[in-house]
Amino acid sequence: MNLNALKKKLIAEKENLESELGYIGEKDEERPGNYNAQPAETDQVGFRDEVADRLEEYDERLATEQPLEARLRNVTDALERIEHGAYGLCNVCGQKIEDDRLAANPSARTCKAHIKESGDRA
Ligand SMILES: [Zn+2]
CATH class of the missing domain: 1.10.287 (Helix Hairpins)
Structure with missing residues (x-):
């Protein structure tokens, strides 16, 4: 990253x-x-x-x-x-957010598994 x-x-x-x-x-x-x-x-x-x-x-x-x-x-x-x-840490589980997710959305607050919980755009 x-x-x-x-x-x-x-x-x-x-x-x-x-x-x-x-x-x-x-x-x-x-x-x-x-x-x-x-x-x-x-x-x-x-x-x-x-x-x-x-x-x-x-x-x-x-x-x-x-x-x-x-x-x-x-x-x-x-x-x-x-x-x-x-x-780069997920707000829900604390794991690292995937690099490709951050590349697509640098302000992402959750990992892919928790997109729904964040209310973020994918
Ligand atoms: Zn997560």
């Missing part, structure tokens, strides 16, 4: 996620890693359709924001585990 390569991938993914989240929301300064979806800005409100559009977009932003935040948390956790030398 090439830890440096995985770390690079994780850092790149973290930057990606942060920029996507930065687009749909504002960083929550009091809760690191959390973002608050913001309604799209318009200069004036006054037309019913426009309000409906804005609300719809806000819903979409909220729906997009939460999975991105969850991924960001996983990636941040994985980077922390690398720093502490605890990277």
